[in-house]
Amino acid sequence: MNYFDSKDLERFAEVGTFRKELMDKFFDYYGTVTGEDGALSKREKSLIALAVAHALKCPYCIDAYTTTCLENGSNPDQMTEAIHVAAAMAAGITLVHGTQMLGHLERAGAA
Amino acid sequence: MYQPDKILTSTLDLPVLQSASDLPYNFQQVVNKHHLNLSPLSIDTLQVNITKMCNQACLHCHVDASPKRTESMDLRTVNACLEILQNHPEIINLDITGGAPELNPHFDYLVIEAKKLGKHVMIRHNLTVTLEGHPTTSESKEYLPAFFAEHHVEVISSLPYYQEFFTDKQRGKGVFHKSIESALRLNSVGFGMPNSGLLFNLVYNPVGSFLPAPQANLEQDFKLELRTKYGIEFNHLFTMTNMPIHRFKDNLQRRGAFQDYMDKLLHAFNPTAAGGIMCRSLISVGYDGSLYDCDFNQMLDMNIHAGEKMTVFNFDAQKLLQRNILFASHCFGCTAGAGSSCGGTIS
Numbered sequence A: 001m002n003y004f005d006s007k008d009l010e011r012f013a014e015v016g017t018f019r020k021e022l023m024d025k026f027f028d029y030y031g032t033v034t035g036e037d038g039a040l041s042k043r044e045k046s047l048i049a050l051a052v053a054h055a056l057k058c059p060y061c062i063d064a065y066t067t068t069c070l071e072n073g074s075n076p077d078q079m080t081e082a083i084h085v086a087a088a089m090a091a092g093i094t095l096v097h098g099t100q101m102l103g104h105l106e107r108a109g110a111a
Numbered sequence B: 001m002y003q004p005d006k007i008l009t010s011t012l013d014l015p016v017l018q019s020a021s022d023l024p025y026n027f028q029q030v031v032n033k034h035h036l037n038l039s040p041l042s043i044d045t046l047q048v049n050i051t052k053m054c055n056q057a058c059l060h061c062h063v064d065a066s067p068k069r070t071e072s073m074d075l076r077t078v079n080a081c082l083e084i085l086q087n088h089p090e091i092i093n094l095d096i097t098g099g100a101p102e103l104n105p106h107f108d109y110l111v112i113e114a115k116k117l118g119k120h121v122m123i124r125h126n127l128t129v130t131l132e133g134h135p136t137t138s139e140s141k142e143y144l145p146a147f148f149a150e151h152h153v154e155v156i157s158s159l160p161y162y163q164e165f166f167t168d169k170q171r172g173k174g175v176f177h178k179s180i181e182s183a184l185r186l187n188s189v190g191f192g193m194p195n196s197g198l199l200f201n202l203v204y205n206p207v208g209s210f211l212p213a214p215q216a217n218l219e220q221d222f223k224l225e226l227r228t229k230y231g232i233e234f235n236h237l238f239t240m241t242n243m244p245i246h247r248f249k250d251n252l253q254r255r256g257a258f259q260d261y262m263d264k265l266l267h268a269f270n271p272t273a274a275g276g277i278m279c280r281s282l283i284s285v286g287y288d289g290s291l292y293d294c295d296f297n298q299m300l301d302m303n304i305h306a307g308e309k310m311t312v313f314n315f316d317a318q319k320l321l322q323r324n325i326l327f328a329s330h331c332f333g334c335t336a337g338a339g340s341s342c343g344g345t346i347s
Helices: A006-017 A020-034 A042-055 A059-071 A076-096 A098-107 B006-011 B027-033 B075-087 B107-116 B144-150 B164-171 B175-188 B215-230 B246-254 B258-267 B271-275 B295-299 B317-321 B329-335
Strands: B045-049 B093-097 B120-124 B154-158 B200-204 B237-239 B282-285
Touching (some): A006 A059, A020 A042, A059 A076, B045 B075, B045 B295, B075 B107, B164 B175, B175 B200, B175 B215, B200 B215, B246 B258, B258 B329, B282 B295, B295 B329
Parallel strands (some): B045 B093, B093 B120, B154 B200, B200 B237
């Protein structure tokens, strides 16, 4: 058994089998945020979504938004830059916690 | 998280899966479900495929064209096409395609005579043939930009992307830079330049199993990138969907992606786009003179029969307007999303 099966994405709506009204609200919100041009274009939103998908490590979303990015006119260079932004942010977030370490070292008289 | 096509799949009664091939994707059934009448409207364009020979062998090509192909329209058939154009003033466009149509020895003659008849002539020109010449005789084709300008044809050229990576992946190594050089030569004789009256349009099709991006957005990108980096001007970008037949279908099947691609086309069925499909106003002619509803049907040997097999030699506009257009699973390629035709997006 695999925990992640790409075909499971087709069953996403079935999560609304119980408390359907909550999933309906989610899909409504999700569709409005991601599926329409607004202050950001659908292309820009797709690149953000692709980066977030990598940061949060969602294989369904990575597959889906790779296609969505292509279908909104992005190319592999742009998509790769987007995930580098996610990776750089993750690295920066890790490293900035070093200030916490430094503070503790100072309080311990070790730095 | 990604939202599946829950709305489409819940409201569209999908065709029943009949086999592992493309048979389950029943276009006529979906058309009926939407109560669409897709009968012929007119014949305003004669699209003539005059050779399957091409100097390129592209990954997506529905013709399976390559330098090895030998099928080519003979002079008798070319003259029959011209006679049809002469006898039918309602046919205002001659769309010449291939292969690389310039490799047919009667290409120049067909262009010149069609222009004498006052027709709008469109050439499906792959750009690189100008530089590479004839693949078997090595005959130079460097005269083409000047010839096109002299006869005021519309040049329509495939350029899968404004970057080298995607273009060469689809069309072969080195094609991108040759295409750029050839496009600059077309610009130098006026094609695509403001107020020249010489139309130079580009065609984008996806490099893979996904749908084209919105045409207007992509046109903006192409214009900006090609102008900024290479100084190229063109009029419009036409986006086309890859047809799941022949070489592209083989590629999908090798990658195990055929069913996913067909599902994608089916789920993206757009009734508005369906109403504007090109087969309703076009007749396609094969190299041997046989008639078809479109170039894709032609490549699948889906001849038009109206009591008898229809060719340029028994061309009957009234019979053709009363025919039933032949549909098959590949037709979902023309109706997906914003739709796809030889002139780009439909809706």
